[in-house]
Amino acid sequence: MNAKTLILGGALVVALAGGAMAVPGPACAADAIAFTPGNPWAQAIGTITKSDHYHDYSVHAIGGKTLKINLISRNPNLYFRVQQADSRDSLVDTETSGETSWSTQPAADTDYTVRVFAEPETLSSGDASKFALQVGIF
Numbered sequence: 001m002n003a004k005t006l007i008l009g010g011a012l013v014v015a016l017a018g019g020a021m022a023v024p025g026p027a028c029a030a031d032a033i034a035f036t037p038g039n040p041w042a043q044a045i046g047t048i049t050k051s052d053h054y055h056d057y058s059v060h061a062i063g064g065k066t067l068k069i070n071l072i073s074r075n076p077n078l079y080f081r082v083q084q085a086d087s088r089d090s091l092v093d094t095e096t097s098g099e100t101s102w103s104t105q106p107a108a109d110t111d112y113t114v115r116v117f118a119e120p121e122t123l124s125s126g127d128a129s130k131f132a133l134q135v136g137i138f
Contacts, residue, residue, distance in 0.1 A: 030057055030058040032057070032058050033057050033059040033133075033135045035137070040136050040138040041134060041136045042134075042135050042136075043132055043133065043134050043135070044057055044132070044133045044135075045130070045133075046130070046132075046133065047130050048078060048118050048128070048129045048131065049127065049129070050120050050123040050124065050125050053123065054116065054117035054118075056114070056115050056116075057113070057114045057116070057135075058085070058112070058114075059111070059114060059135050059137075061104075061106050061109065063108040063109045063110070065105065065138060066104070066136070066137070066138055067104050067106065067112070067135070067136070068102070068103040068136040068137075068138075069101060069133070069134070069135055070100065070101040070132075070136075071094065071100050072100070072131065072132040072134065073129060073131040073132070074130070075131070077118050077119065078116060078117070078118050078129055078131050079094040079117055080114055080115060080116045081093045081094070081117070082114050083113050084111070084112060084113075085110075085111035085112060086111075091112075095117075
């Protein structure tokens with residue numbers, strides 16, 4: 001390799017890296033589920049569309065207490081997955097299990113991500129599927 005090849009190759013790498021950084025990606029921040037004092041239940045209302053086919057929520061579960069999640073929707077093609085914040089493995093995926101609720105009792109305080117979703121091909125363009133995600137810690 002000569003110096004000209006190295007300079008051109010380095011410029012290409014810099015240009016590609018800069019272009020990759022300029023491309024906007026999907027929003028990564030999950031909406032935190034907040035509880036009012038004295039109430040063990042919280043509810044988030046949301047909408048899933050063909051172009052926005054999932055919504056993430058974060059919840060902090062207290063060790064030794066039960067965490068319960070319910071998904072309510074008229075659309076039978078809406079599902080949820082639950083993952084510990086530090087893992088990519090799903091603890092539950094209701095698309096495969098068919099459940100509309102799930103619970104666990106973590107031994108220690110744990111943060112979870114709950115993804116409410118639909119497979120885009122099951123949604124019609126322009127349609128919006130409303131849902132209620134109920135989260136209880138008791």
